[in-house]
Amino acid sequence: xxxxxxxxxFGFKENAILGLVQGESKMEYKVFRxxxxxxxxxAVLFIAAAWFLYSHFTSKKSFNVEESYIASKYPNSFASxxxxxxxxxxxxxxxxxxxxxxxLGSGIIIDSQGHVLTNYHVIESTQDxxxxxxxxxxxxAKVIGTDPQTDLxxxxxxxxxxxxxxxxxxxxxxVGDVVLAIGSxxxxxxxxxxxxxxxxxxxxxxxxxxxxxxxxxxxLIQTDATINLGNSGGAxxxxxxxxxxxxxxxxxxxxxxxxxxxxxPVDTAKQVASEMIQHGTITRGWIGAQLTEISAETRAYLxxxxxxxxxxxxxxxNSPAQIAGILPGDIITKINNVATQDINQTLRLISSLEPEKxxxxxxxxxxELENFPVKVAIRQ
Numbered sequence: 001x002x003x004x005x006x007x008x009x010f011g012f013k014e015n016a017i018l019g020l021v022q023g024e025s026k027m028e029y030k031v032f033r034x035x036x037x038x039x040x041x042x043a044v045l046f047i048a049a050a051w052f053l054y055s056h057f058t059s060k061k062s063f064n065v066e067e068s069y070i071a072s073k074y075p076n077s078f079a080s081x082x083x084x085x086x087x088x089x090x091x092x093x094x095x096x097x098x099x100x101x102x103x104l105g106s107g108i109i110i111d112s113q114g115h116v117l118t119n120y121h122v123i124e125s126t127q128d129x130x131x132x133x134x135x136x137x138x139x140x141a142k143v144i145g146t147d148p149q150t151d152l153x154x155x156x157x158x159x160x161x162x163x164x165x166x167x168x169x170x171x172x173x174x175v176g177d178v179v180l181a182i183g184s185x186x187x188x189x190x191x192x193x194x195x196x197x198x199x200x201x202x203x204x205x206x207x208x209x210x211x212x213x214x215x216x217x218x219x220l221i222q223t224d225a226t227i228n229l230g231n232s233g234g235a236x237x238x239x240x241x242x243x244x245x246x247x248x249x250x251x252x253x254x255x256x257x258x259x260x261x262x263x264x265p266v267d268t269a270k271q272v273a274s275e276m277i278q279h280g281t282i283t284r285g286w287i288g289a290q291l292t293e294i295s296a297e298t299r300a301y302l303x304x305x306x307x308x309x310x311x312x313x314x315x316x317x318n319s320p321a322q323i324a325g326i327l328p329g330d331i332i333t334k335i336n337n338v339a340t341q342d343i344n345q346t347l348r349l350i351s352s353l354e355p356e357k358x359x360x361x362x363x364x365x366x367x368e369l370e371n372f373p374v375k376v377a378i379r380q
Contacts, residue, residue, distance in 0.1 A: 078180055078194065084241030086190050087163035089182045089234055091132040092118055092141070092155075096125050106183035106234030107131060107155065108165050108243065110273060114139075116155040117273050118233030119248050120146050123153050131157050134190050145276025149284070151248050152269055154276045165235060168242030170265030173197055173221065181225040181247055181261070183234025195225030198260070201344070219344065220262040221245045227261035236263040245269075285353030286379035287361075288319020289326055293343050302331065304364055309333045310346045324374040326363065333369065334362035351379065 088110075094103035105122030109115070116131060123129055129141040139157035146153040177197045185191050199222035223236065227250045236245035245263030275282055290313045294304065298311060312330040315322040326332075332340050336359045340346040353359055355378040363370050 078178075078192075078239060081180065081237060081239055081241035082182070082192055085165055085180075085235055085237045085243070086182055086192070087134050088165040089134070089190060090116060091184045091187075091189055092116075092122055092233060093130045093132065094123055094126040095128045097127075100127075104184065104187055104230045105232045106230065106247070108233070108235050108246065109133075109162050110165060110167075112162055112164055114157040114159055114162060115144065115273070115277055116141065116157060117246060117269060118153050118155060119246070120148050120151045120153045122233045123155070124148075129155060131155065132189075133159070133163075135163075145280045145282070147272050147276065147282045149282070150264060150268060150272050152246065152264065152272050152276075154273050165243045166241060167270060168238055168240070168244045168266060170221065170244050170267045173200060173244060173265075175200060178239050179221075179223055179225055179244065180237050180239075181223070181227055181231060181234060181263075182237065183227070183231035183247060185226075185228035185230040187230060191231075193226040195223050195261075198222040198224050219265055219268060219348075220248070221265055223261050223263060224259045225261060226259070231261075283355060284351040284379040285355055285376040286319075287321040287324075287326075287350055287353075287374055287376060288316040289321040289332075290314040290316075291332070291343055291346060294331060302329075302364070303367060304331055306333065306364075308339050308341050309364065310340050310343055320374050320377050324361070324372045326361065326372060326374070327365070329365075331364040332361055333364050334360075336360060337362075350376075355379075 088108060090107045090109060092103075092105040092107045094105070095101065096103065103122065103126065105118060107116040107118035107122075110117050123143060123146070129143070130138055131141045132138050137159055139159050141155040141157050144154040144156050175197050179195060179197055181193045181195070183191060201219055221236065221244070223245075225236070227234075227247050231247045232249075234247045235243055236247055238244050243266050245266055246269045247261065247263050249262045251260040272282060291310045292313050294309055294311045299305070309331045312321075312326060312328055312332060314328050315326055332346065334340060335346065335349050336353065338349060340349070353376045355376050358373050358375045361372045361374050363372055
C-alpha cells in the first residue's frame with residue numbers, strides 16, 4: 001500500500017514503466033493500469049480544453065466585445081445623432097434683384113434667442129430672407145452681422161421654443177473621423193449625407209476666392225460627405241450629433257458634387273458668430289505686409305536655420321509694417337511674442353490683433369534678430 005501511494009505521489013510514468021519491465025506484483029500492475037487511465041483521461045481533457053479555447057476565440061461570440069466597442073464608437077446607425085441635430089438645421093429662402101431671383105440655403109439655430117448661423121454668400125445682397133424650420137414654422141429673418149472673409153453671417157428669427165444645435169469642437173477632429181452633413185440640397189429639406197474628414201488644414205485658398213479669404217481657407221475641413229447646392233450654411237456634425245463645422249463650399253461641375261466639400265471649423269464659426277452677435281461686425285488687425293512661406297533656397301541664402309517664420313515679400317506704402325521699418329526680405333519670427341509657424345497661422349495671428357494697439361514684431365535680418373513696434377490698423 002505504501003508502494004502504491006509512492007507511485008501516485010512521485011509520478012505515474014516512472015513507476016508504471018518500472019512495474020511493466022520488472023514484472024512486479026499484481027498490485028503494482030494495477031497501479032500501472034490506473035496511471036494509464038489517468039493519462040488517457042488527461043489527454044482527453046487536454047484535447048477538450050484546446051477545442052473549447054479554439055471555439056471560444058474563433059466563434060462569432062468571441063468578437064462581441066470588440067464589435068460592441070466598435071459599435072459604440074462607430075455605430076451602425078447614426079439616427080440618434082441626426083435626431084439630436086436635424087431639428088436645429090433650417091431652410092433659408094432669399095429673394096434679390098429685379099426681377100426677383102429666388103435663393104436657397106441652409107442655416108443652424110445656435111441659441112434659444114433665435115440666432116441662426118449661415119454662410120455670407122447665402123444671404124449676400126438679398127432683400128428678403130425667410131427661415132423655415134423642420135417643424136413647419138416659418139419666420140422672416142433679420143441680418144445681425146456678416147463677415148465675408150470667413151463667409152459667415154448671423155440672422156435673427158422671432159420664434160420661441162426653438163431647437164438649438166449642440167456645439168462640439170473642431171480642435172479634436174482627425175482625418176478619418178466620421179461626419180454627417182445636414183442641409184437642404186436642391187430644396188430637399190433635412191437631407192443627411194455621411195462621409196469622413198478627408199483632410200485638415202491643407203487648402204491654401206479656394207478657387208476664385210479673394211486673397212482675404214485665405215485667412216480662413218487653410219483651416220477648412222475637407223470632407224467627402226456629399227454637399228450640393230443648397231447645403232451651404234448647413235451643419236457638419238460628428239457621430240454624437242455635435243456641430244463640428246459649417247458647410248460652405250464644394251469643388252464641383254455646375255450641378256454635381258465631385259466628392260470634395262469644405263466646412264468652416266466650428267471653433268472659428270463660434271468665435272465669429274459671438275462677435276457678430278455682440279458688435280454686429282468683425283474687427284480684424286492689419287499690418288500691410290505681403291507674406292509668403294520661406295523656400296529652402298531662401299533659407300539657405302539668408303542663412304536662416306529655423307523651420308518656422310514667414311518671409312516678407314513686400315510692404316504696402318504707408319502701411320503699419322512699412323512705417324515700423326519692416327523691409328522686403330525680412331523674416332518675421334514672432335508677433336506679440338508668439339512664434340510664426342506658417343503663413344496661415346501668421347495671418348490668423350495678425351487678424352486677431354486689436355487695432356490701434358502696438359505690438360512687437362521680432363524679425364530676422366542679416367543674420368540677427370531685431371524687434372520692431374508696430375501699431376496695428378483695422379483691416380478694411
